[in-house]
Amino acid sequence: LAAISAAAIPKLPSFNSQHLAHIFWSFAALGVLDKPLLDATAEQAVAKIAEFNPQELSNTVWACAKLGYIHKPLLQAISSAALTKIRHLVPQDLANISWSVAKIGFVDIPLMKAIASAALEKIGHFNPQDLANTAWAFANLQVNNAPLMH
Numbered sequence: 001l002a003a004i005s006a007a008a009i010p011k012l013p014s015f016n017s018q019h020l021a022h023i024f025w026s027f028a029a030l031g032v033l034d035k036p037l038l039d040a041t042a043e044q045a046v047a048k049i050a051e052f053n054p055q056e057l058s059n060t061v062w063a064c065a066k067l068g069y070i071h072k073p074l075l076q077a078i079s080s081a082a083l084t085k086i087r088h089l090v091p092q093d094l095a096n097i098s099w100s101v102a103k104i105g106f107v108d109i110p111l112m113k114a115i116a117s118a119a120l121e122k123i124g125h126f127n128p129q130d131l132a133n134t135a136w137a138f139a140n141l142q143v144n145n146a147p148l149m150h
Helices: 002-014 017-029 035-047 054-067 072-084 091-104 109-125 128-140
Strands: none
Touching: 002 035, 017 035, 017 054, 035 072, 054 072, 054 091, 072 091, 072 109, 091 109, 091 128, 109 128
């Protein structure tokens, strides 16, 4: 992976949103916290966040949570982008984003309120893991959304 990291860093400006999300996801799936690569990838992701689709947002923040990687500008950018695309997030995206920000401890009340609202509209389509992860996220962040949790 060191060779991939070394080769990728100078080419990151040419990466699209899918490539950037795949870098995050791949290193997280392997449990490899390559801070120089992730920092450089995060900078590019922030610059290109408007290009990220809902799954790319979800996968990127999941990777951050999985690795315990906290990059506040990236988290803020993902949160803002998720808010603008909230109606397009499927239950798995909603669950993964809420779980990920809770796992990291990134409290964003407007994001969590938007996730709660979107989740209520789609609650019948949540699978058991999505339901459990979403409930855990709201409890972990101590965000009480009565309509969602009752």
